[in-house]
Amino acid sequence: xxxxxxxxxxxxxxxxxxxxxxxxxxxxxxxxxxxxxxxxxxxxxxxxxxxxxxxxxxxxxxxxxxxxxxxxxxxxxxxxxxxxxxxxxxxxxxxxxxxxxxxxxxxxxxxxxxxxxxxxxx
Amino acid sequence: xxxxxxxxxxxxxxxxxxxxxxxxxxxxxxxxxxxxxxxxxxxxxxxxxxxxxxxxxxxxxxxxxxxxxxxxxxxxxxxxxxxxxxxxxxxxxxxxxxxxxxxxxxxxxxxxxxxxxxxxxxxxxxxxxxxxxxxxxxxxxxxxxxxxxxxxxxxxxxxxxxxxxxxxxxxx
Numbered sequence: 152x153x154x155x156x157x158x159x160x161x162x163x164x165x166x167x168x169x170x171x172x173x174x175x176x177x178x179x180x181x182x183x184x185x186x187x188x189x190x191x192x193x194x195x196x197x198x199x200x201x202x203x204x205x206x207x208x209x210x211x212x213x214x215x216x217x218x219x220x221x222x223x224x225x226x227x228x229x230x231x232x233x234x235x236x237x238x239x240x241x242x243x244x245x246x247x248x249x250x251x252x253x254x255x256x257x258x259x260x261x262x263x264x265x266x267x268x269x270x271x272x273x
Numbered sequence: 274x275x276x277x278x279x280x281x282x283x284x285x286x287x288x289x290x291x292x293x294x295x296x297x298x299x300x301x302x303x304x305x306x307x308x309x310x311x312x313x314x315x316x317x318x319x320x321x322x323x324x325x326x327x328x329x330x331x332x333x334x335x336x337x338x339x340x341x342x343x344x345x346x347x348x349x350x351x352x353x354x355x356x357x358x359x360x361x362x363x364x365x366x367x368x369x370x371x372x373x374x375x376x377x378x379x380x381x382x383x384x385x386x387x388x389x390x391x392x393x394x395x396x397x398x399x400x401x402x403x404x405x406x407x408x409x410x411x412x413x414x415x416x417x418x419x420x421x422x423x424x425x426x427x428x429x430x431x432x433x434x435x436x437x438x439x440x441x442x443x444x445x
Binding site for chain 1 (some may be wrong): 311314315316319320321326327334337338339341342343346350351352353354355356357358361362364365368369370371375376379382383385386399
């Protein structure tokens with residue numbers, strides 16, 4: 152009997168059916184991937200989320216769930232939400248810097264224009 | 274028997290809310306939706322484990338971030354809050370590119386202004402140098418004229434000193 156169970160069914164110690172919802176997205180050669188999502192979301196919730204989606208979207212959903220689970224394991228307090236906060240902060244800083252430089256360009260151009268005018272008059 | 278009302282978690286899970294209920298401080302009974310959404314995405318058991326693994330002073334922040342992520346996942350079951358991360362990363366990249374362009378622009382403007390200023394200074398120096406040269410030339414030429422006229426006067430005097438030859442001889 153050839154046991155080619157997916158990582159989920161191996162982890163859950165159950166038989167892997169031919170229509171296993173996890174099998175296409177949690178291959179047996181990457182057991183950590185399922186371990187992460189199971190720890191944070193639970194196998195049942197992951198199964199429900201995948202089941203409720205059209206097949207074409209399930210791969211992407213599995214990837215983002217893995218990423219979110221990994222972030223939460225790395226940072227149990229803030230998880231992915233912490234990354235969103237950091238990016239919002241970076242965005243604010245970049246916007247401020249850009250506005251400052253644009254204002255500096257406007258200010259720098261004005262005396263240059265006046266100098267140009269006076270040189271032409273000479 | 275008037276005990277405190279059960280927290281939102283225990284109400285949803287239909288169980289007795291213990292005095293040391295791990296959910297009670299963060300899921301008050303007046304906001305049932307908050308627990309409902311995290312339970313739907315993460316599961317009560319997982320939330321309980323996560324909170325118990327954290328020191329008490331960090332649990333409030335953990336609950337807030339879990340609620341944020343659960344809401345994001347409920348709104349977008351495919352991408353969840355990872356969609357927001359992708360979007361923000363691309364916004365930050367775009368802004369950083371615009372920033373680099375603006376910084377290059379201001380360097381160019383400053384270089385051009387420095388060049389214009391240098392040219393202006395050189396022009397001023399050249400104008401000032403012409404005036405000085407003129408006066409130097411004039412001063413030197415006046416001295417040469419004086420010595421030249423003095424030489425001419427000497428030559429004339431010598432020629433007057435020659436006596437005429439025939440006038441004198443014919444009288445005697």
